Amino acid sequence: MPNANEPKLISGNANRPLAAAIARRMSMHRGLNVDLVDARVERFNDGEIFVEVFENVRGEDMFVIQPTSNPANDNLMELMIISDALRRSSAARITAVIPYFGYARQDRRTKARTPISAKLAANLLTEAGIERILTMDLHAAQIQGFFDIPVDNLYAAPIFALDIEHHFRGELGQITVVSPDVGGVARARELAQRIGSGLAIVDKRRVRPGEVAEMTVIGDVEGQTCVIVDDLCDTAGTLCKAAEVLTENGANEVHAYISHGVFSGPAIERISNSRLKTVVITDSIQPTQAVQATQNIRIVPTAPLFAQAIMNIWQGTSVSSLFAHETLAPIYEGMYALNG
Incomplete structure (x- = not known):
């Protein structure tokens, strides 16, 4: 009641x-x-x-x-x-x-x-x-x-879908959503289904926490605009390495959509010097001045x-009604006209 x-x-x-x-x-x-x-x-x-x-x-x-x-x-x-x-x-x-x-x-x-x-x-x-x-x-x-x-x-996937549809208008057919590891496939698949795109996976092997030894791309990314999706980015080592591997496998551009920008240690420097064209995060964590000043990081509101x-x-x-595009789109109506 x-x-x-x-x-x-x-x-x-x-x-x-x-x-x-x-x-x-x-x-x-x-x-x-x-x-x-x-x-x-x-x-x-x-x-x-x-x-x-x-x-x-x-x-x-x-x-x-x-x-x-x-x-x-x-x-x-x-x-x-x-x-x-x-x-x-x-x-x-x-x-x-x-x-x-x-x-x-x-x-x-x-x-x-x-x-x-x-x-x-x-x-x-x-x-x-x-x-x-x-x-x-x-x-x-x-x-x-x-x-x-x-x-x-x-x-965050419904918000990301709205953002992608706005910023990649007319190019959705060339987008491939990428999971940066096997564990994130369900998250990447959901976003891919929302925007009607293909799906690829970057399989990684770690030698120790925070250090990636090898990455392999599962799926065809040749000539595609790759969108990496993940729930958080901490030191950005995996994210930047994945962008590099995707580019080496023929991706035209690599973007990332991250729910929570934790950004510890060298993360900002790595992202600034990476192959990532844009990294889109939410404001779930208050962005620092360094994050706000980084040219290839963009923040979407929650x-x-x-x-x-x-x-x-x-x-x-119902709270789950907010997962649907037709419910969320009116809430964000006009938002992307202002941001983009």
């Missing part, structure tokens, strides 16, 4: 520009002014996090917007402490909006005596009083099962998607 009160948004410090953009989009939807709840989230001199909420939230449907990106531990603690403050202030329901869920790559035991940190993070968030999770492109779909509360996992998902959760309507 729809809530009688208006939904209320509160943000941590991880990505305040995205939180503000979501509030603006919700204001447009509601025809009412939706502001972020007035609060302070700061640190004492010893690094401890302190939260104070300056507005009454008793009986309210609260949405806490906070990706757990770098610094992952600080942002995760911020999210939990904000949730605890809201719970102790008698909020009716607390939904964590986590555009990027950190620790997601630690979703299984890869060797003896190692943790499953994604499960631990799920337990901590639940114990902090969070009753629902809204996130995007979890690194592994089974992470939804780590939570004993509802998890809505949105997908605020329209998250704003509508929050509205659907608040109203008790």
Whole structure:
């Protein structure tokens, strides 16, 4: 049943520009002014996090917007402490909006005596009083099962499909979607089906974590515009090497669509000097000045998607409807005319 009160948004410090953009989009939807709840989230001199909420939230449907990106531990603690403050202030329901869920790559035991940190993070968030999770492109779909509360996992693929149709108008017949590894084939196939393109795979062999020894292209990319799709890019080693291998196999151009631009260490320098013509990321992680200044990196907004998902959760309507092109396209109507 729809809530009688208006939904209320509160943000941590991880990505305040995205939180503000979501509030603006919700204001447009509601025809009412939706502001972020007035609060302070700061640190004492010893690094401890302190939260104070300056507005009454008793009986309210609260949405806490906070990706757990770098610094992952600080942002995760911020999210939990904000949730605890809201719970102790008698909020009716607390939904964590986590555009990027950190620790997601630690979703299984890869060797003896190692943790499953994604499960631990799920337990901590639940114990902090969070009753629902809204996130995007979890690194592994089974992470939804780590939570004993509802998890809505949105997908960037529908947004990417709209962006590709706009920027490659008239050239869709020459596009091949590429998975940078065997594990990402399902993600690449979904995008390929959305835009009606072919599919190829770059098979990689690692000698050690973060270092690729050999890559082989499975599929014909001769004369094609290749679009690599992946859920995240960390140091960009695999991504840049894949672009090089695809070019050597006859690809005319190589572009990449990445849900989460983590961009650690040498990532920006590698992308700047790579064969990649463009790297398109979302704003799930707040882009640094270096990312914004890199000429071949472009950012697509997620605020329209998250704003509508929050509205659907608040109203008790379907979130999965946002996976459909006919539902998402009107939400982004005019967006690409402005961006492109």
